Amino acid sequence: MSTPAAERKPLPFVANFAAGAIAGISEILTFYPLDVVKTRMQLETGKTKHGVLGSFKTIIKEEGFGRLYRGLVPPLLMEAPKRATKFAANDFWGKQFLTLSGEKKMTQNLAIATGCAAGATESFVVVPFELVKIKLQDKTSTFKGPMDVVSQVVKKEGLLGLYAGMEATMWRHFWWNGGYFGCIFQVRALLPKPESNKARLTNDLIAGTIGGLVGTAINTPFDVVKSRIQGASKTPGVVPKYNWTYPALVTIFREEGAAALYKGFVPKVMRLAPGGGVLLLVVEFTLNIFRQALGPPYI
Numbered sequence: 001m002s003t004p005a006a007e008r009k010p011l012p013f014v015a016n017f018a019a020g021a022i023a024g025i026s027e028i029l030t031f032y033p034l035d036v037v038k039t040r041m042q043l044e045t046g047k048t049k050h051g052v053l054g055s056f057k058t059i060i061k062e063e064g065f066g067r068l069y070r071g072l073v074p075p076l077l078m079e080a081p082k083r084a085t086k087f088a089a090n091d092f093w094g095k096q097f098l099t100l101s102g103e104k105k106m107t108q109n110l111a112i113a114t115g116c117a118a119g120a121t122e123s124f125v126v127v128p129f130e131l132v133k134i135k136l137q138d139k140t141s142t143f144k145g146p147m148d149v150v151s152q153v154v155k156k157e158g159l160l161g162l163y164a165g166m167e168a169t170m171w172r173h174f175w176w177n178g179g180y181f182g183c184i185f186q187v188r189a190l191l192p193k194p195e196s197n198k199a200r201l202t203n204d205l206i207a208g209t210i211g212g213l214v215g216t217a218i219n220t221p222f223d224v225v226k227s228r229i230q231g232a233s234k235t236p237g238v239v240p241k242y243n244w245t246y247p248a249l250v251t252i253f254r255e256e257g258a259a260a261l262y263k264g265f266v267p268k269v270m271r272l273a274p275g276g277g278v279l280l281l282v283v284e285f286t287l288n289i290f291r292q293a294l295g296p297p298y299i
Contacts, residue, residue, distance in 0.1 A: 009297040013088060015290040020087040023282035024079035027275045032075065033068035034271040038264035039137040042227040046256065052267050063139075071136030073146050078129035085125050087283065089118035090181060112182035119177025123170040128162040130169060134230040157234060164234075168226035168245045172219050180215035184208060184280065197288065201281060208280030212272045220268060221249055221261035228252075 028035075037055045041048060050058055059067050094106060094114040101110060132149045135141060143149045153161045187207040194200035228242040242248040252260050291299045 008299070010091075011287060011290055011294070011298055015287060015294075016088050016091060017084040019283045019286040019290070020084035021080035022286050023279045024082060024084070025076065026282050027279050028072075028075050028079050030278065031271040031275050032072055034267040035075070036068050036070065036137050038223075038267040038271070039134060039227055039231075040139060041264040041267070042224045043134075043138055043231045044263065048263060052270070055267075070141075071133045071146075074129045074132040074136070078126055078133075082122060082126050082129075086118055086122045086177070089121040090114055090177075093117040093121070106185060108182060108186055111185035112178045115181030116174050116178035118181070119173035119175070120170050122177070123166070123173040126173070127164075127166050127169050130226070131162055131164055131230045134227055138231050161234075165226050165229040168222060168229050168248070171245050172222040172226050175222060176215040176219040178215075179218040180211040183211035183214045187211065201284060204284045205277045205281045207277075209274055209277030211280075212275055212277060213269060216265070216269050216272045220265050223268065224252065224261055224263055225249060227264075 033056070034052075036059070037052055040055055040059070041050075056068075094110070097110045097114055097117075098104075098106065101107075103110060106114075128150075131153070132146050135143055135149045135153075136146065143152070150162065153164075157164070184207045187210050188203060191203045191206065192199075194203050222245060225242060225245050225248040228248065229240070232240055232242060234240060242251065249261065
């Protein structure tokens with residue numbers, strides 16, 4: 001017997017943590033090669049030489065199929081805490097904003113504010129992993145593996161070197177999460193009310209996919225800047241060309257045109273739009289399993 005929705009008790013933190021971790025790992029194992037292609041396109045200055053299919057063919061032909069999974073370990077290690085932090089932070093900030101606003105239920109504006117705050121929180125967790133991943137995905141990379149990247153960066157730049165691109169990463173996650181969670185709220189409200197568990201999961205897939213598309217459209221320029229900052233090799237005494245996010249956006253726009261700010265957009269959408277749907281679908285499916293296992297008052 002299920003508990004009335006108004007009396008249903010929220011699942012414990014560990015359930016949200018586990019669901020976020022499982023969803024994140026599922027998404028990255030499915031779509032990782034697209035992330036490699038996206039990074040290659042973003043690191044390329046000037047006019048893009050290859051499209052998505054061309055990039056896939058070039059990488060496989062020149063470097064081998066395995067190169068499409070180069071740098072997979074850092075994202076796998078990152079995904080559990082990253083996704084768990086994303087949804088746990090979204091839950092935390094949602095409650096805080098509801099309390100501060102005096103609202104009794106989530107609104108569109110609160111959903112956007114909550115998503116942005118959760119994204120900023122998440123960025124503190126992911127930066128070192130992202131930096132190692134970018135260094136390994138670069139075509140010119142000579143690093144032997146993740147630990148080689150860490151040791152060389154720390155040796156040359158100190159521990160703070162692992163947080164290069166922190167500001168750009170924060171803006172990237174801030175805008176993506178705001179668009180993603182805000183869009184999910186609105187799309188769910190527009191869709192027919194689900195009458196069954198299957199219909200609810202379908203709605204989650206649709207809302208998550210649209211949310212992923214919108215979030216990607218908003219944050220791609222910030223992702224390009226992040227990749228440029230983290231992919232660059234620092235020279236002592238020389239100011240990096242790409243340093244702070246918004247000035248870097250202006251530099252890229254001025255030197256390469258507006259289209260350069262959307263380099264890697266297609267593989268990013270191909271990954272994050274359906275990936276957002278898969279993410280939300282797996283999260284909701286996993287949470288439902290926890291509810292069924294725990295029973296009332298969680299179900």
